[in-house]
Amino acid sequence: MVSNNRDREFICLSSYDLIGNGYFQKLTFVVIIYFSCFSITQVGASIHEYQNQSFFRRSNSFFFHGGSEGLYASNLHLEENHLNGKSFIRFESITFQRTKESAEKKNDMQQKTGLVEAIIVEVKDRENIGGSYLHSAAICCTPDLSKQGSCNVGEVIIHQDPNHPYSPQRIQTFFEGKNEETTMVLQTIEINRTGMYYLYFMFCDPELTSTTISGRTVEKSRRLSSRKDGTTNDIFRANVSSIPWPWSIQYWKDIIQLQYHITAVIGLGMCEMALWYFEYANFNATGSRPMGITLWAVTITAVKKTVSRLLLLVVSMGYGVVRPTLGGVIFKVLLLGLTYFVFSEALGLVENLGNINDLTGKARLFLVLPVSLLDACFIIWIFSALSQTLEKLQIRRSMAKFALYRRYAYCEEMGDELEEEGISLTSSSVLLAGESTAKLERKASNADLFRLGGEELEEDKRE
CATH class of the missing domain: 2.60.120 (Jelly Rolls)
Incomplete structure (x- = not known):
């Protein structure tokens, strides 16, 4: 029986982007696929x-x-x-x-x-x-x-x-x-x-x-328990994660380096969902959980969660838009990320590797606490860095960047309410650039939007 127990990813798209760039049709197609998944007969x-x-x-x-x-x-x-x-x-x-x-x-x-x-x-x-x-x-x-x-x-x-x-x-x-x-x-x-x-x-x-x-x-x-019924959700998440790809490919010459990192996180999310889907499908068919595919699924999940949190942190610090490098703080960021990966990987292995019961053992309690504390460290550091970045931009009177980060902060808070996760936070930053630029130049094309990010980065280097 498949559990599941998975974090939700939320992709923030404005209605203008959905309709104007053909995403409404793509989203409709994904929704149809999602509901068709309920017709799949599963033996749990x-x-x-x-x-x-x-x-x-x-x-x-x-x-x-x-x-x-x-x-x-x-x-x-x-x-x-x-x-x-x-x-x-x-x-x-x-x-x-x-x-x-x-x-x-x-x-x-x-x-x-x-x-x-x-x-x-x-x-x-x-x-x-x-x-x-x-x-x-x-x-x-x-x-x-x-x-x-x-x-x-x-x-x-x-x-x-x-x-x-x-x-x-x-x-x-x-x-x-x-x-x-x-x-x-x-x-x-x-x-x-x-x-x-x-x-x-x-x-x-x-x-x-x-x-x-x-x-x-x-x-x-007769049907899977809510904890283990993850196959349908994984198909839906993988399809939703594929929505930004055509847009990124269309404007690949114009996007900045930070957006390559965002695309990498979305790709990791798709790989994660695919691995968990096959792990769950095998579990339903055989009643056992092979070590190989479970280990890969847990590892990819831990990597994606770590990279997405690090990406949110460095974006909040202004990397890629306000500052070209992170300087000496990069070592602290990497140390926090490495520590989080180790504990997240250990927790995932304890919860999933060879575990068939719906209730896990006491060993899980000793790993939930450090992962929760590290998540708290990420949250505090992210909001502290974001506050400092907004204050710095306001002092410099960089209003375009200030509007971008203010909107980014708002979307970040909305992501926390749903469940703080990598794709929600990273994909939102791409669209924030589109929304803030639309306020400045409502007739600009999407290519101009990406070039604006590059021009602002050059301006910051001169500063």
Whole structure:
């Protein structure tokens, strides 16, 4: 099942640019493609594989977390043998292996000599597992609780809500005689209520302490969860990112160097969306996430986010329009960018590389904080530099450049409200030049617009 969890890019285009340069027709075409993507049939399933993995002790029980998935309720109006539109959790070749010492302690004539339970529970029903409703900290049933008639000794305590009898659900698997291995019966549990579901494997017998689990489970939703449904959005974003390309190619002789950097960021964004699309499509088809394509997608995403933030920072400092170089501050800018790339790459790998569960582990928390702090550093530095640039231009009475940066600051604030991201901030700077120049020379062509940027740069060099 594909997640998604992605940053939105917003491209700021004025209505004059859309209609006057044929972009209205291109945008209409992209919108048609976007809506046509909803007709694509997607099969979303996650495959959780276990290879001789151990159980962990909690209270008086031993448990293994088999996975967590956001699942939509099955469509009740389908035929029984029709899988599309159904949500389920299927147990395939699940095998439990106990130690030889544990098996030899049992009587060969006994039919049931050890119990392992698979428990499916919705997140909001987690309190129904364990003895909390009996005012007990125990998870497994004790002799005292059994005497009260609340549970059976050796089983996990489960409180069944009469209003929601389908959660939690338990599936029991027994060891027989002195057998060291037992296999879970192949079965499918249908999901009839939308929610986030946990799968646990648990046992209460201390003699099964070193038991391991192998096999796999398939968790399928009738449609992808909101976190993983990224394929349609990626197609839309890639198409929207392609809108400025014809304009840049048409006036490639007239654009300034800064706009080449902007085009590079847009190109990175298109590559990023393409990689994530194929990663998600593969995930939907196979239920697994190969390391190669995920690593490339995460790396391109980290590069694009870093370059777009650096580009916004240097533009706010006036590079390419107000000042030809950054001087000694370039080392601080590169250091901040390198640090951000490292932490952003690490966070992306933790969130996506081989991760199938809808909920990530605690390691993510240790990386979210530094990435958030670095984002805050970028924001503070960007607005501080932009304020200084505006003040400097006002003192110099460079009104054309001042109008350009004032409009740029306004568009930057609008981008923050939607979600601060590279393409929104970079592509807006191209159009800001067009809007500010239109105020000065309303009859000027687009080629004149780009030449104005070059002339202003030369003027600044003379200053």
